[in-house]
Amino acid sequence: MIAEIGHFSLLLALGVALAQMILPIWGAQRGNQALMRMGSSAAQAQFVLLLIAFSALTVAYVTSDFSLLNVVQNSHSAKPMLYKVSGVWGNHEGSLLLWVLILALFGCAVAVFGRNLPPDLKANVLGVQGSISVAFLLFMIMTSNPFIRADPAPFEGRGLNPILQDPALSFHPPFLYLGYVGFSVAFSFAVAALITGRIDPAWARWVRPWTLMAWMFLTLGISMGSWWAYYELGWGGWWFWDPVENASFMPWLSGTALLHSALVMEKRDSLKIWTILLAILTFSLSLMGAFLVRSGVLTSVHSFATDPARGVFILGIMVIFIGGALALFAHRAQMLRQGGIFAPVSREGSLVLNNLLITTSCAAVFIGTLYPLALEAVTGDKISVGPPFFNATFGPLMIPLLIAMPFGPFLAWKRGDILGVAQRLSVAAVVTALVVIAVYAYLARGPWLAPLALGMGIWVIAGALSEVAFRAKMFRAPWEEVFRRLRNLPRAAYGTAVAHLGVGVMVLGVVATTAWQSEKILAVKPGETVNIAGYDLRFGGVAPSQGPNYREQIGVLIVKRGGEEITRLHPSKRLYDAPKTATTEAGIYASWGGDLYVVLGDELKEGAFTLRFYFNPLVRFIWIGTLIMFFGGFLSLSDRRLRVGAPKRARAAPANAAPAE
Amino acid sequence: MTRKQRRSVLIGTCLAVLGLAVALVLFSLEDSIVFFYSPSDVVEKNIKPGQRFRLGGLVEEGSVKRGESATVQFSVTDTAKTIPVRYTGVLPDLFGEGQGVITEGTLGSDGLFIAESVLAKHDENYMPPEVAEALERQGVRRGGDSADKPN
Numbered sequence: 001m002i003a004e005i006g007h008f009s010l011l012l013a014l015g016v017a018l019a020q021m022i023l024p025i026w027g028a029q030r031g032n033q034a035l036m037r038m039g040s041s042a043a044q045a046q047f048v049l050l051l052i053a054f055s056a057l058t059v060a061y062v063t064s065d066f067s068l069l070n071v072v073q074n075s076h077s078a079k080p081m082l083y084k085v086s087g088v089w090g091n092h093e094g095s096l097l098l099w100v101l102i103l104a105l106f107g108c109a110v111a112v113f114g115r116n117l118p119p120d121l122k123a124n125v126l127g128v129q130g131s132i133s134v135a136f137l138l139f140m141i142m143t144s145n146p147f148i149r150a151d152p153a154p155f156e157g158r159g160l161n162p163i164l165q166d167p168a169l170s171f172h173p174p175f176l177y178l179g180y181v182g183f184s185v186a187f188s189f190a191v192a193a194l195i196t197g198r199i200d201p202a203w204a205r206w207v208r209p210w211t212l213m214a215w216m217f218l219t220l221g222i223s224m225g226s227w228w229a230y231y232e233l234g235w236g237g238w239w240f241w242d243p244v245e246n247a248s249f250m251p252w253l254s255g256t257a258l259l260h261s262a263l264v265m266e267k268r269d270s271l272k273i274w275t276i277l278l279a280i281l282t283f284s285l286s287l288m289g290a291f292l293v294r295s296g297v298l299t300s301v302h303s304f305a306t307d308p309a310r311g312v313f314i315l316g317i318m319v320i321f322i323g324g325a326l327a328l329f330a331h332r333a334q335m336l337r338q339g340g341i342f343a344p345v346s347r348e349g350s351l352v353l354n355n356l357l358i359t360t361s362c363a364a365v366f367i368g369t370l371y372p373l374a375l376e377a378v379t380g381d382k383i384s385v386g387p388p389f390f391n392a393t394f395g396p397l398m399i400p401l402l403i404a405m406p407f408g409p410f411l412a413w414k415r416g417d418i419l420g421v422a423q424r425l426s427v428a429a430v431v432t433a434l435v436v437i438a439v440y441a442y443l444a445r446g447p448w449l450a451p452l453a454l455g456m457g458i459w460v461i462a463g464a465l466s467e468v469a470f471r472a473k474m475f476r477a478p479w480e481e482v483f484r485r486l487r488n489l490p491r492a493a494y495g496t497a498v499a500h501l502g503v504g505v506m507v508l509g510v511v512a513t514t515a516w517q518s519e520k521i522l523a524v525k526p527g528e529t530v531n532i533a534g535y536d537l538r539f540g541g542v543a544p545s546q547g548p549n550y551r552e553q554i555g556v557l558i559v560k561r562g563g564e565e566i567t568r569l570h571p572s573k574r575l576y577d578a579p580k581t582a583t584t585e586a587g588i589y590a591s592w593g594g595d596l597y598v599v600l601g602d603e604l605k606e607g608a609f610t611l612r613f614y615f616n617p618l619v620r621f622i623w624i625g626t627l628i629m630f631f632g633g634f635l636s637l638s639d640r641r642l643r644v645g646a647p648k649r650a651r652a653a654p655a656n657a658a659p660a661e
Numbered sequence: 662m663t664r665k666q667r668r669s670v671l672i673g674t675c676l677a678v679l680g681l682a683v684a685l686v687l688f689s690l691e692d693s694i695v696f697f698y699s700p701s702d703v704v705e706k707n708i709k710p711g712q713r714f715r716l717g718g719l720v721e722e723g724s725v726k727r728g729e730s731a732t733v734q735f736s737v738t739d740t741a742k743t744i745p746v747r748y749t750g751v752l753p754d755l756f757g758e759g760q761g762v763i764t765e766g767t768l769g770s771d772g773l774f775i776a777e778s779v780l781a782k783h784d785e786n787y788m789p790p791e792v793a794e795a796l797e798r799q800g801v802r803r804g805g806d807s808a809d810k811p812n
Contacts, residue, residue, distance in 0.1 A: 234751070344670040356675055360682040367686055371694075381696060384715060388693035393685040397678075521750045523731045573754065582754035601751035602727065610731040612751045 003068055006056025007147035010097075013049040013104070014137040016042050020107070020130030024123035028196070036119050039126035040111035046133060047108035050101045054088075057097060057146055061088050067153040070094060070146040076159035076578045078549045086170035087160045092294060092310075093146035095173055099290075100136045102174075102181045106210075107133065110185060117206060124192030125185075132184055135317045143310045159578035162550065166232055172224040176248060179218025180286040183255055185210040187283035190276045191325050194332045199276065201339075204266035207279065209637060211262060215255045216633035222248050223626035234584035234599045236519065236614040238622055241390040246369040247289035253362035254282040257355045264351050268413060269339030271348070274355070276336075280329060284322040285362075291318055292369075343415040350408035350416075357401040364393040402456045402507065406463020409496055410470070424470050428462035450515035457511060460504030464497045495636025499629045506625025512594070512618035519615075525608040533615035535596055536560040537569070542600070542609060550576040552585075555600045555609065559589055571600040571611075595619050695765060699795035700742040703768070710770040716744060717763040717795060725758055737762060737774070739795050744768075748776040 020042035027035025060068050061084050064077040074091040075084060089095040107129040114122050140146075189207040193199045225248070230238040239245065258278040264271045295311025342348040368385045375381055406428060410421040436455035440448065469475070471493065472485040518533050526541035540556040552574040559566050569587030576583070589596040594617035601610030697715040698708065708714065716737055724736035724745075732749045735758075746764055756762065756779065764776035 341664065341667065344667060344674070352671065353674065356678050360678055364682055364686055367690075371690065383694045383696050385690070385694050389689045392689040392693065393682070396685055397682060521731045523729060584751075584754055599751050601731070602733075604727055604731075605729055608729065610751055 002056050002059050003065065003147055003149075006053040006060075007145075009049045009052040009056070010137070010141065010145075010147065013046050013053065013100075014134065014141060016046045016049060017104075017130050017133035017137055020046060021127055021134050022130075023127075024130075025127035025195070028120040028123040028127075031120075033119065036123035039123045039130070042130065043104070043107040043111040043126050046130075047101075047104040050097075050104045053147075054097055054101045057094060058085060058088050061085065064157065066155065066157055067149055067151075068146070069148045069150040072150050072154055072157045074160050075157040076549070077156060078577070079160060079165070080548055082167065082170060083160055083165045086164075089173050090160050090164050093140070093144045095177075096136070096140050096144055096294075097146055098174065099177055099181060100133060100140065102177045103129070103133055103136065103184060106182060106185050110188075110210075114206075118198075121189075121192055121196055121198070121203075121206075124195050125188045128188035128191045129184065132188070132321065135321070139310075139313050139317065143313055156578075159549075159576070161579065162574065162576035162581045162583050163232060165576075166228060168224050168228045169232070172221055172228060174221075175217050175224060176221030179214050179216075179221050179255075180248070180251060180289065182210065182214025182217060183251060183279075183283045183286050185214070186255075186258065186279040187321075187325065190279035191328060193276065194325075194328045197332065197335065199272050199336055201266050201269050204262045204275065208259070208262045208266060211255060211258055211279075211282075212633050212637050215252070215259055216630050216637070218248070218252050218255065219626055219630050219633070222252060223623055223630075227623050230619070231586055231588055232583070234586045234612075236517070236586075236597055236599070236612070236616065238513065238619065241368070241387045243369050244293055246365050247292045250362050250365055250369075251282055251285040251289060253358050253365070254278060254285050257358040257362070258282050260351045260354050260358075264348050268342065268348055270342065271352070271355075272336045272339065273333055276333075277329060278355075278359075280322070280325045284318070284325075287314075287318050287321060290314060340414070342413070345411065345418050346416040347408065347411045347413045350404060350411050353404055354401065354408065357397055357404075361394050361397040361401075364397065365390065368393065399456070402460055402503075405460050405500060405503070406466065409467045409493075409500075425463060425466055428459060428466045431462045432459040450511065453511040453515070454508060457504045457507030460507060461501050462504075464501040464504065468494070468497045491639035492636045495632045495634075495639065497632070498635055499632025502625045502628030502630075502632055504625070505621050505628055509618045509621030509623075509625060513616045513622070516617045517614060520613040522611055522613070523604050523608050524611045525606060530611070530613060532613045533594070533596070533617075534561060535566075535615070537596075537598070537613070539609075539611065541607065542603075545572075547574065549578070550574045553600070555587070555598075555611075557587065557598055559596065569596070569598050571598045573600055590620060592620070593617065697763075699739045699798075700737055700744045701739050701795075701798075703744060704742050708768055710768050713765070713767050715763055715765045716746070716774055716776075717761070718744075720756070720758050720760055720762050722758045737764065739798075744774050745772070746774045746776050748779055750779070752779055 020039055023035050023042070024037075024039030027033070027038065057068075057070070059065075060071050061075055062081070064071065064075060064084070066072050070091065070093050074094070075087045079087065083090075087094070089098040107126060110122070110125055110129065114125070117125070186207050189203065189210070193203050222245075225245070226238050229235075229240065229245075258275065261271050261275045261278055265275045291311070291314045295314055340348075368389045372383050372385055375383055406425055407418070407421055410416075410424055411418075432455045435458045436451045439451040439454055443451070468486075468489070471489055472482045474482050477485075520530065520532055522530060524530060524539045526539055529536050529538045531537075536559070538558045538560070540558060542553050542555045545552050545554050552572045554570050554572040557569040557571070559569060567589050569589055571587035572585045574583045574585060575581075584599055587598040587600075594615055597614040597616060599612040601612060603609055695713055695715055697717060698706065700716070700718050702708075703714075703716065718737040718739040721736040721738045721743055724734075726734045728734075730749075731751075732747060733752060734745065734747050736743045736745050738744075746766075748764065748766075763780040764774065765778045765780070766774055766776040768774050
């Protein structure tokens, strides 16, 4: 019964989305206010209907309703509750429902919070948003309906892939989709602006908060995925340049470029063509990600079981939306007049450099990801493009970006004074040099490259701090003055500094882990001790154990440093009951200096086991850095001046009484 | 600076960055792509020792030999040809005799393939598509449902 309600809501949502696609755009063409307002109502109704459908599917999962084929294929009654819920989006059909739900959520948010938007722009935005919904709802209903019944209903389900039964991974897809799908708003705004023909700084001001929000969630989603891969796959790494990872990374790169170029458009009425193009490309890359993951052209841990009909359908959606938007863009682009001009050395100039480097690196990732597919289609040769390619192309492009990063926020709009900025960054430069020399001296004649790369992270962090210090006149004015200035700095300025600082922290983690990871693979007998990175690990053997829906073999290692016991590690191998699958659980001891990471391998003779040991220095900084970046975005978003449809209040509340949102 | 000069600086920077990127991409593509071969391909194409590639097929029944060290030896077969492989490290969870496998490494001059990585596969019923296709070419069809087979 509940499943029928869900199914019915899903079909009804398609009807509402059709209305949302046609009526407001038609109304905007004819200047009919009533039709334009239909867009808002339809967007809200569509969201409510999809919420009902999604809830119905969730209820089916929670109650293990095996009369639904989707539940049979992906759930099991003995699964812990958290994974029954996350199982809803742990498969192709359910995750697609989550995708359209989030799409409708964003449409609904534009309808509710976009009260200040000009009615015709809003109507067009909602219309375009509705058309994306129509495409994905049709896709879902025609090829991947989660509400199909199983007849006869079996007594038990097949279970969720155990590797997906993990807390971090449970919330990875929702955040990732909030990011991916959030970029649809920027896309809809771009297409709507091209339809109405009004492309001005106000447009950039409206579109920036949505882009920022999507970017924040995507940052978090990718970071969670990376963290999961780190501790769950047991390979000791945190990023593998896997095609599916790249599929989420490309929209992130392009979205980052969009955030920065929209700033130029908002403040200086410049880079308009480019910004509109980026808004289209960013969502196009999101669509491509969906295609790569769901069509079966790629195989990886992340991809869903696939069916060629689905691939063709998504390819059709991609061609229509990307092709349509780009055709409209080509048709309208010549009417865009470039606004404010600027000198090469200026805030605008630095943001252009940022865009240039980020989009180029995105293109490099794109080539590396799609080249194997293209080559196989043309010559039939099967190749793989692995980390060496990406490290050799993506890495060098990041170097000038990181060096230039602290300069950007210091430069004035229109024309900047590079020497003056260099002077203001001199403290940061000295700090960086000292750290590089100290690290080099500490490592005693190690290679120069790694300390220099580490210095790049320090440079970005010190640069971000210098900017705040400079703006607050720190050390140049009395302390009361400094505190007053610190309080009055706009949140957006803090947001920039914090997000840039996060990048620096992440760079520290990436460089340290890459350059100084130690690794040992050994056959160890119980009672033997292994030394790695100053830790002594005594292997205490392996014992069997029973979990809620798996059996496992748990090893124990007593970790000592300087003769004193610090902790015990328990790497294990699990064998799940349904589906019958084995997973590896690494034993990890985390500290600020780095992670001790042990993987249990196969049993050898006389109770010996193969064990793989890693020490990953500063690896936590990678994820902490992304959290800081997220927080920076959040600060920027909470700035009144940028807030989505912030109502113009007669009197602003006192700054310190403003609720933290 | 005149408008024209500004524009040329901008265009010059763009071209420089793009040129750098194109050079990096071409240079790296030349060096770092890895081909996939089945054991029959290795024999037919006469792959030279020292070249890095991916070898895929089935782990031959009865071929897995574990010593006292962390080094494992096994054979990869596509039923027509078989290549011995040596690997030091932790094998993926679902590694097993008769299962599909992809390994990456180089061929030694003695015909022994030294694997640097053995790729994990996360689902018992999943066969890497490269392997499935290589096996199909040898006229082998995958076995039926193996869901009840112990690991």
